[in-house]
Amino acid sequence: MSGFAVVYNQQNTSALENMFKRIGHRGPYYSGKFEGQRILMAQNYLKGDILEKPGSVLDKTEICVPAFNPQFPELKICYDGQMGNWEERAKPMGVDDGPFREERLLLKLYHQYGSHLFEYLDDAIFTFVISDGNNLFAARDLLGIKTLFYGKKNGALYLSSELKSLTDITDDIYEFPPGHYMDSSGTLIRFAELPNTQPKILHSDLDQMLEDIRNIIKKSLRSRVDFSLPTAGLLSGGMDSSVINTLANDLFKEKFGTNARLKTFALGVGESEDIKSARLLAEHISSDHHELIVDLNEILEVLPDVIYYLESFDPSLVRSSVSNYLISKYARDQGVEILLSGEGGDEIFCGYIYLKEFPAEELFAKQMECIGFLHNNASLRLDRMNHSNSVRVVAPLISGELFRYVLAVPSEYKQKPDGDQKIEKWIFRKAFEQYLPEAITWRVKQEFSQGSGSAGILPSYFEEALTDEALKTVQAEYPIIRSKEELYYFQIFTKNFGSGRAIDTVGQWIRL
Secondary structure, three states: EEEEEEEOOOOOOHHHHHHHHOOOOOOEEEEEEEEEEOEEEEEOOOOOOOOOOOOOOOOOHOOOEEEEEOOOOOEEEEEEEOOOOHHHHHHHHHOOOOOOHHHHHHHHHHHHOOOOOOOHOOOEEEEEEEEEOOOOOOOOOOOOOOEEEEEEEOOEEEEEOOOOOOOOOEEEEEEOOOOOEEEOOOEEOOOOOOOOOOOOOOOOOOHHHHHHHHHHHHHHHHHHHOOOEEEEEOOOHHHHHHHHHHHHHHHHHHOOOOOOOEEEEEEEEOOHHHHHHHHHHHHOOOOOEEEEEEOOOHHHHHHHHHHHHOOOOOHHHHHHOOOHHHHHEEEEEOOOOEOOOOOHHHHHHHHHHHHHHOOOOHHHHHHHHOOOHHHHHHHHHHHHHHHOOOOOEEEOOOOHHHHHHHHHOOOOHHHHOOOOOEEEEHHHHHHHOOOOHHHHHHOOOOOOOHHHHHHHHHHHHHHHHHHHHHHHHHHHHOOOOHHHHHHHHHHHHHHHOOOOOHHOOOOOOOOO
């Protein structure tokens, strides 16, 4: 994960400097700029982004950023992403391992296939801008896991990884839509979209499905993690993070010996459910476990920073992001460079409680609707809260292969009927029940903000802190504001980003 800023059709170096300065937290390890005839490009990297070979020592004087492929050095790329299928794609393309391996592969694919390169990125999350100095080619992945914004002013086009880079430049700001690319004319063209109908069920052999799911997730983890930099796990004690940390702990021991202990980090408001469950899992796998216990005052103190980095005022997202921001900062203070996350499991396996309200025949459509919230809501926490603390985050459950496979799993295995109730993520739980304590495997799903405790105290606090009249006054102009809590976050957001088009970039979760 990294960040970039681009100015196209105008040689405005001061604008680029201003934009780039705003996203310095996304990559303090290394940065660089490129000036072409019609384009200015700036890229920064975290240490874990450059993907050195394990055990190698990178001479930073030999790095050229933005990256390029020596076979056609005229093409430069600004890139933020992760490729789970790099190895299988790189070998036939003749792309070697080492620094900027994903960037070099993308450039090779673009050079050979042009706008058809997306056919080879079926297990990747990304945003990028490619240019030869005159032309521009920008794109964002289908799910919108990686963030990208663009703005226009006086014939110039501005692109950046974060909204905050653009608000001082122009009021004409937009979110770059997921599953699209943009050419030199500024035209947006869709290259992929979520399916409208459920794929054909692969097979009815449950044991085979369970084995396949386990194997795909293990493969995804291995392809994304090598422990060459200090790596730890975010552990909420929920099913998703427990599976990832359990498998990562096994991989850690495989690499460093049976006595090696993966670091895990958990946060709670007091003795929250997350703290208790995370403690149970940490004991089960014998991880080197760290806990951060916070109170309401500590949460209120960081809210302005959280909203500034998050670029959202949605209450559900802000609550969970506060917890993620604090634990990510705590882990970074302990020397951690890379954090493992269970993000994505709820979207892939239908884990949200509200999905239980719908019959099996409607579940696929509702799942697609849920996944559609990733690009401007749910995935922001993953990107922003770790980047704000200059930490790279890896989420093995966000895998193209896993996504496609589980779409073809029968709905009744995702939300399995159990009497007059349903068990969410049943097939995922079943696949890994042999690895985990029963109390974790069959724990009822809670959103991160609920499990950590922030959802229990923030709404009630703002209900008392703000008046009914204040809410009604703002709702008269901005009817999208649904509660006093959201009003408070909205006020911080508009102070930082204004009350114009920036508001339109914010995605609101369907429930408070």
